[in-house]
Amino acid sequence: MSNEKVARFNKQQYVVGLKETLKALNKDQVTSLIIARDVEVYLMTRVLSQINQKNIPYTLFSSKKELGEYVGINVNATIVAILNEN
Template identity: 35%
Template sequence: MAEKKTEKAEAKTEAKEVRVENPLALVEKVKKTGKLKIGINEVTKAVERGVAKAVVVAEDVNPKEIVMHLPALCKEKNIPLLNAPSKKELGEKAGIVVGTAAIAVLEEGDAKKEIDALHKK
């Protein structure tokens, strides 16, 4: 008797991580014409509610454990996950004076084409 494979058993735990040439430029464009949520707690809530269009996480977060749940959540909700080089740069592009570990895009604004392209990858 052969066992049936289920989709759930075959599902990978990795998020749909997408490489974008410049995720910081995307964040800056959304900041000007769209809507962002800034900070790990706000991003987590936006992803859990399914309102985030994309998530950007800084690579230099320390300790890594504070953002380790985001890839799994993004995978579950089918939300693209992008990586930014640093918290400081991510915060600057989001319009705040301090660094931030994560940002969620709620409304794309003028970056709609770029965000839609991320969903297709």
């Protein structure tokens, strides 16, 4: 997935952060993920387990800092979940 694709989504089409991503995964609302390359693996074990079970694709982004900036927040972002259109 390209960075341009994320830019076209509005705030209702994605969530940012591990906690919100896990909530969306549990509700089967996630179509794909963007994960920062510099995230600690132990933080992602629950997410990785679910996306492997559900065959959800993911893309790696350059860093937490840049991912946060890209989605318009002033803090680091470990993960962004792209949501279903429903």
